Amino acid sequence: MSSRQPDPRDALICGAVRTPVGRHGGTLAGVRPDDLLALAIAELVRRTGVPVDRVEDVVMGCTNQAGEDNRNVARMASLLAGLPVEVAGQTVNRLCGSGLQSVVSAGHAIRCGEGDVFIAGGVESMSRAPWVTLKPGSPFPRKAPVSADTTVGWRFTNPHMPAEWTVSLGETAEVVADRHGITREEQDAFAAESQRRAARAAGEGLFDAEIVPVEVPRPRGGPETVSRDEHPRPEVTVEGLARLRPAFRVDGTVTAGSSSGINDGAAAILVASREAARALGLKPLARLGAAAVAGVDPSCMGLGPVPAVRKALARANLTIGDVDLVELNEAFAAQAIACIRELGL
Structure with missing residues (x-):
C-alpha cells in the first residue's frame, strides 16, 4: 500500500447526522420527507458550525420521487432548513445507492474545483409513497387506469424488457440464493444475527450521537419525540424465522424475516475540501478515497457491490485485507451472504 501526500482538493467528510429509522406506518409516517x-440538514449545520454561505450545493439521494419528495427534494429541504436561497440543490437517483452517490458526486465536484463545501445525504419516506396512475390515452376511457404502488420495486416497466429483468426485488434474492447455493437455514441464521447485533449496538448507545430526534405531532397532547430506530427486532430468533413462509416463491427460501424493511428516514453529511476544512475549522472524520459503480444482470441485482468494490479497491491501490471496517447493505440475507463470500469478507 503506497503512501500519499495530503491534497488541498481531497474530499473530506466533516460531519454526519441522521434521523431515527422508522418502520413502515410507524411514528415517522406522519412526517413529510422534505x-x-x-431537520437533518439544519442539525448538521448546527453541529458542525459550517457557514451556510460557504455551501456550494445540497446533493441528496432519493429513490422514490413520486410524491411529496418529487421535483428536487434536496432543494425543497434546504430551503425549509433555512439555507440561503443562493445555495443550490440537486437530487440524484441510483436507487439503493442514491445516498452513496450524493457523497461521491460531492467529492467529484470538490476534486474538479467546482466548489469546496457540500451537504450530501438522502431521504426516503416509504410510508408516504403514493399510488400513481398513468394518464389515459384518450378522454373518457372505458378501461380502468393503469396504477402502481410506488413504495418499492419497478413500476410501469417497458414491455420490451426481458421478463427476467423486471421481476420483484425478492425474486432477485431467490435467484441469488439459487445460484450461490445459499440455504434457508443460512439466511435465517444471518438475519437473526443481524437483528441481534443491531439491537445490541442500539442498547449500547452506539448510534445515539448520530441521531437527530424527531418531534412528531399527536392528535392529543404534546408531540412525541422519536430518538430510537424502530426497525430492529431484538426478539427475533432462528426458530421463529424458521416458521415463516416464503414470501416470493411457493418453494422459495427468502422470507419477510430475511428481507430488509420498508422504512422512513433521512441523513445529512458535510463534505468539504481539505483546504476549506482547515480554513473553517471543521473536524474531518474521513477522506473519500475512491469510488466505483458497476452493473450486473438485473435478475441478480444484489450482487452489484461485488464488482463495484473490486473496482474501488483497485483505484485506491488497496486489497480487501487492508480494510478494517466494511459497511455492506443487507437488502436480503441471501444477497448479503453472497457478497460476503465473493468479496472474501
Whole structure:
C-alpha cells in the first residue's frame, strides 16, 4: 500500500447526522420527507458550525420521487432548513445507492474545483409513497387506469424488457440464493444475527450521537419525540424465522424475516475540501478515497457491490485485507451472504 501526500482538493467528510429509522406506518409516517430531510440538514449545520454561505450545493439521494419528495427534494429541504436561497440543490437517483452517490458526486465536484463545501445525504419516506396512475390515452376511457404502488420495486416497466429483468426485488434474492447455493437455514441464521447485533449496538448507545430526534405531532397532547430506530427486532430468533413462509416463491427460501424493511428516514453529511476544512475549522472524520459503480444482470441485482468494490479497491491501490471496517447493505440475507463470500469478507 503506497503512501500519499495530503491534497488541498481531497474530499473530506466533516460531519454526519441522521434521523431515527422508522418502520413502515410507524411514528415517522406522519412526517413529510422534505421535513425529515430539512431537520437533518439544519442539525448538521448546527453541529458542525459550517457557514451556510460557504455551501456550494445540497446533493441528496432519493429513490422514490413520486410524491411529496418529487421535483428536487434536496432543494425543497434546504430551503425549509433555512439555507440561503443562493445555495443550490440537486437530487440524484441510483436507487439503493442514491445516498452513496450524493457523497461521491460531492467529492467529484470538490476534486474538479467546482466548489469546496457540500451537504450530501438522502431521504426516503416509504410510508408516504403514493399510488400513481398513468394518464389515459384518450378522454373518457372505458378501461380502468393503469396504477402502481410506488413504495418499492419497478413500476410501469417497458414491455420490451426481458421478463427476467423486471421481476420483484425478492425474486432477485431467490435467484441469488439459487445460484450461490445459499440455504434457508443460512439466511435465517444471518438475519437473526443481524437483528441481534443491531439491537445490541442500539442498547449500547452506539448510534445515539448520530441521531437527530424527531418531534412528531399527536392528535392529543404534546408531540412525541422519536430518538430510537424502530426497525430492529431484538426478539427475533432462528426458530421463529424458521416458521415463516416464503414470501416470493411457493418453494422459495427468502422470507419477510430475511428481507430488509420498508422504512422512513433521512441523513445529512458535510463534505468539504481539505483546504476549506482547515480554513473553517471543521473536524474531518474521513477522506473519500475512491469510488466505483458497476452493473450486473438485473435478475441478480444484489450482487452489484461485488464488482463495484473490486473496482474501488483497485483505484485506491488497496486489497480487501487492508480494510478494517466494511459497511455492506443487507437488502436480503441471501444477497448479503453472497457478497460476503465473493468479496472474501
